Amino acid sequence: MLLRAIRAEFAKLLTTRIWWVLAAVLFGYIGLLSGGLAALFAGIQSGAIDPSAAGTGSQSTPPLGSLPPLVYSFASSVGYVFPVLLGALATTGEFRHQTLTPTFLANPRRAQVLGAKAITLFLAGGAFGAVALLASVGIGALVINAFGVDTLLGDSATWALIGRTLLAMALWAAVGVGLGVLVPNQVASIVIVLAFTQFVEPLLRFASMFTEATAGIGKFLPGAASDALVGASIFTVASPVGGAAAALDWWQGGLVLLAYAAAATIGGYFVSWRRDVT
Amino acid sequence: MPVGAVIEFSNITKRFGDVTAVDDLSFTVEPGRVTGFLGPNGAGKTTTLRMLLGLVSPGSGSATFGGLRYHDLPHPLATVGAALEAASFHPGRTARNHLSIYATAAGLPQARVAEVLHLVGLSEHGGQRVGGYSLGMRQRLGLACTLLGDPGVLVLDEPINGLDPEGIKWIRGFLRDMAAEGRTVLVSSHLLSEVQQSVDDVIIIAKGRLVHRGPLSSLETQVAPQVVVDSPDRAALASALARAGVVFSQGRTGLLATAADPARIGHIAFTAGVEVSALHRQKKGLEDAFLTLVEGSDSL
Numbered sequence: 001m002l003l004r005a006i007r008a009e010f011a012k013l014l015t016t017r018i019w020w021v022l023a024a025v026l027f028g029y030i031g032l033l034s035g036g037l038a039a040l041f042a043g044i045q046s047g048a049i050d051p052s053a054a055g056t057g058s059q060s061t062p063p064l065g066s067l068p069p070l071v072y073s074f075a076s077s078v079g080y081v082f083p084v085l086l087g088a089l090a091t092t093g094e095f096r097h098q099t100l101t102p103t104f105l106a107n108p109r110r111a112q113v114l115g116a117k118a119i120t121l122f123l124a125g126g127a128f129g130a131v132a133l134l135a136s137v138g139i140g141a142l143v144i145n146a147f148g149v150d151t152l153l154g155d156s157a158t159w160a161l162i163g164r165t166l167l168a169m170a171l172w173a174a175v176g177v178g179l180g181v182l183v184p185n186q187v188a189s190i191v192i193v194l195a196f197t198q199f200v201e202p203l204l205r206f207a208s209m210f211t212e213a214t215a216g217i218g219k220f221l222p223g224a225a226s227d228a229l230v231g232a233s234i235f236t237v238a239s240p241v242g243g244a245a246a247a248l249d250w251w252q253g254g255l256v257l258l259a260y261a262a263a264a265t266i267g268g269y270f271v272s273w274r275r276d277v278t
Numbered sequence: 279m280p281v282g283a284v285i286e287f288s289n290i291t292k293r294f295g296d297v298t299a300v301d302d303l304s305f306t307v308e309p310g311r312v313t314g315f316l317g318p319n320g321a322g323k324t325t326t327l328r329m330l331l332g333l334v335s336p337g338s339g340s341a342t343f344g345g346l347r348y349h350d351l352p353h354p355l356a357t358v359g360a361a362l363e364a365a366s367f368h369p370g371r372t373a374r375n376h377l378s379i380y381a382t383a384a385g386l387p388q389a390r391v392a393e394v395l396h397l398v399g400l401s402e403h404g405g406q407r408v409g410g411y412s413l414g415m416r417q418r419l420g421l422a423c424t425l426l427g428d429p430g431v432l433v434l435d436e437p438i439n440g441l442d443p444e445g446i447k448w449i450r451g452f453l454r455d456m457a458a459e460g461r462t463v464l465v466s467s468h469l470l471s472e473v474q475q476s477v478d479d480v481i482i483i484a485k486g487r488l489v490h491r492g493p494l495s496s497l498e499t500q501v502a503p504q505v506v507v508d509s510p511d512r513a514a515l516a517s518a519l520a521r522a523g524v525v526f527s528q529g530r531t532g533l534l535a536t537a538a539d540p541a542r543i544g545h546i547a548f549t550a551g552v553e554v555s556a557l558h559r560q561k562k563g564l565e566d567a568f569l570t571l572v573e574g575s576d577s578l
Binding site: 005007008011012015016017018093097098099100101102103104105106107108109276278 | 324325328331332333334335348349351354355360362366367368369370371372375376378379380382383384385423
């Protein structure tokens, strides 16, 4: 029964255009960013670009060896907004287009439908992770290699990072499903996703970095948990307190992100999903 | 051949805040007949149907198919096919994909998708996005959705809305055929004239309450007959009727005498020496009977 529900949710996802539009934009955005920044940093490291000419100063140049993971992690540290949007659109679309009616007629077990949606989007989020990695690792490594800097693709730690990135992106899509049931209004949901991921959370994370006490709270923010899970991010590198001390372990980060997804989904089930469909 | 089940509403009630949308409704709908579920807009028809289908939870009471609530049906789409008024389609999805999704969700064979598209005459448009559909085509797609599981019970909310004359003719035949095969067919409408050619039984509600139920023919006896009578000297006619104790009202084309035989009115006028210029029995249609019932509920 659950398998049937999951297959139906996959069919819903793949029969509208939004998934590939988002995937295409994700690929282009991450590819451009990874390629550009890889060129800048690898250029500085290899000496092809003079640090003073780049205007970055030698201080902000990442230490040798951490550059490839930093570039590869753009897939999730920057790209995570896309699986969240995909998840939020998948749930809010049901409210907006009133497709909850045929959905609940075909399967009146509403909790099962929501569970199937969360599982489906988790898997789709993983696929989005693969697309994002194709851009960040594919294009990033090409550029890094072009400057003669080691891509670290032979390193098992790099592949572990890639695997954890897939998991982070999958969890982010599940967070999106939860947000969608918590805030079923599609426009409101999209505004929240964009405002929180692009503005509110980066500011909070940055502000929390300056003292030990706030850093202890800030590391539980979803974006910080996600970066901890992946293990490298532009944020952890830029932290004045020190990235390692301020971050959770990778598995803790994963559990925190999972907790956000579960709390939002279960909360949303009571807020909107099991309500009257009128 | 699918078997129709008896739909039973017992004491079903729903309040939205202070408003009682459905008030202690009880009735049954039998298989093998087309039952019209009638009432003006806002009477609570859609809420009642949504409670039947488990989409809206009743405040109290229950609605069942052969004794089972919708939620408890082992194969809901193979038991009940429902088309509700709301356009429940993603505009960017094709009709074929729309049907395929719900066939998958209900565990029905994918071959049914092409079959039901053919049944409602949408075969050629199955690959088209629903966003480009006309209202009539959407109604047909809604019907296709109800037929996916070849169910014994059909619940259709305002299925005739937006159909062209050809479509209306088609759906009337369709409803009759479905009932003739032994299925239970419940069709809501706010206009009796829309469905009176196809229904066997009527259930009429107004302001959430049951005001009439029975065979269609039972509506005719609901309305007291009236006689229209007129005279060049309407005042003299009025006083003659009043003296004879006939209850009447001023109509546009004459006086409307209630519960009277034309011959008796003629006799009254003749003995009073009043010239009569018109005298005939008022033809009251079923629609008037329906409206009288519905408006009469104001005094409840």
